[in-house]
Amino acid sequence: MDVTASLHGLIGGVLIGLSAIWLMATLGRIAGISGILSGLLAGGSQGDSAWRLTFLLGLISGPLILILSGSDLGNVVESPGKVVGEPVGGVGLMLLAGLLVGVGTGIGGGCTSGHGVCGLARLSTRSIVATLTFLLVAMLTVYLVRHVIGGGA
Amino acid sequence: MRALMGYIAGLLFGLGLAIGGMTDPARVLAFLDIFGAWDPTLIFVLGGAVATTFVGYRLVLRREQPLVAQGFHLPTRRDLDGRLIGGAALFGIGWGLSGYCPGPAFASIAGITAPLVAMLVAMIGGWFLARRLPATS
Numbered sequence: 001m002d003v004t005a006s007l008h009g010l011i012g013g014v015l016i017g018l019s020a021i022w023l024m025a026t027l028g029r030i031a032g033i034s035g036i037l038s039g040l041l042a043g044g045s046q047g048d049s050a051w052r053l054t055f056l057l058g059l060i061s062g063p064l065i066l067i068l069s070g071s072d073l074g075n076v077v078e079s080p081g082k083v084v085g086e087p088v089g090g091v092g093l094m095l096l097a098g099l100l101v102g103v104g105t106g107i108g109g110g111c112t113s114g115h116g117v118c119g120l121a122r123l124s125t126r127s128i129v130a131t132l133t134f135l136l137v138a139m140l141t142v143y144l145v146r147h148v149i150g151g152g153a
Numbered sequence: 154m155r156a157l158m159g160y161i162a163g164l165l166f167g168l169g170l171a172i173g174g175m176t177d178p179a180r181v182l183a184f185l186d187i188f189g190a191w192d193p194t195l196i197f198v199l200g201g202a203v204a205t206t207f208v209g210y211r212l213v214l215r216r217e218q219p220l221v222a223q224g225f226h227l228p229t230r231r232d233l234d235g236r237l238i239g240g241a242a243l244f245g246i247g248w249g250l251s252g253y254c255p256g257p258a259f260a261s262i263a264g265i266t267a268p269l270v271a272m273l274v275a276m277i278g279g280w281f282l283a284r285r286l287p288a289t290s
Contacts, residue, residue, distance in 0.1 A: 002194075005174060009194040012173020013201020019165035020202070021209030026158035028219035029226050031166065033256040038280040051159030056259065058160040062167020063176055064263040075174030075194070077183065084264025085177030087272070088252055094272040098258075100247030101272075102279015105255060107286060108240020109228075112254040113166075115241070116199060119228075121206035126230060126237055133238055134245035135185075141249025142185040 008075040020118050027051060032114020033059070034105035104134075154221050170260045173198035178252025185249055240283075 020031035029036075040052035066073055066083045074083035087094060105111040108130055110119065115134075119127020174180045174194050183192035218224055248254050251272060253261075258272050 009197030010201045012169040013198040015169030016202040017205025020206045023162040025213045026220045028222045050156040054156040054160035055163035058163020059167040063171040076177040087268035091271040094268040095275045097247040097251035098272040098275025099279045102276035104244030106280045106283020117202045120203045130241040133241035137245025138249035
């Protein structure tokens with residue numbers, strides 16, 4: 001096991017947790033990325049659009065600050081110091097994957113953050129079921145792509 | 154003030170994803186590949202995040218209301234339905250194909266590539282489509 005990667009993972013996880021706590025303590029909201037960003041696109045009240053937009057800017061600027069500061073805190077596989085990894089497929093595969101992620105998180109009411117982090121922390125039955133579902137289906141998808149079909153991602 | 158609070162939350166989230174290695178799709182897929190060279194990093198990220206949030210929510214939700222908003226917005230539904238499970242399953246397929254869930258996909262904009270643009274555009278399109286679908290299941 002790569003101890004450094006695991007330790008970085010734990011630190012990253014705690015930071016994500018602090019983000020979720022901060023958002024609840026200040027704005028009273030669940031830190032669900034798909035909910036925050038799809039809500040931004042859907043419009044809604046102006047008071048909400050502003051913090052959703054600045055959340056997005058913060059989300060993008062976190063990794064950007066690490067890159068610009070030359071930090072070695074990045075955690076890309078076999079590229080110490082690199083912050084953002086390369087996509088594993090081309091435009092076509094990503095169009096399909098993006099559509100599935102968008103539709104799925106849209107109708108399922110959340111993603112890895114909303115259901116996975118905040119929902120599990122609230123011991124929500126819906127979130128526990130959703131998280132187990134997307135984890136198992138994602139593992140099955142990777143199994144089929146890598147070990148049954150072979151090649152590809 | 155609300156916008157500043159949102160920015161700080163996003164910044165912490167983006168830093169956490171990057172330091173945790175979640176902005177590397179290869180690392181995420183290696184976690185999902187339980188029959189391959191398994192990479193446990195995501196367990197530490199998710200575990201650290203859930204444990205921290207579990208404790209923090211209990212402290213925060215004791216308060217009357219948030220610092221700069223009126224009332225806590227908490228989900229109240231408890232039923233399991235086809236949209237929840239079907240949606241989670243579709244999301245799982247997309248996540249397993251790409252290694253991107255929504256947070257890391259947007260957080261990776263600092264290292265933008267053509268496939269990532271395609272991922273983001275299609276994801277946003279998917280969110281619009283999901284809103285068009287009838288609410289009953």
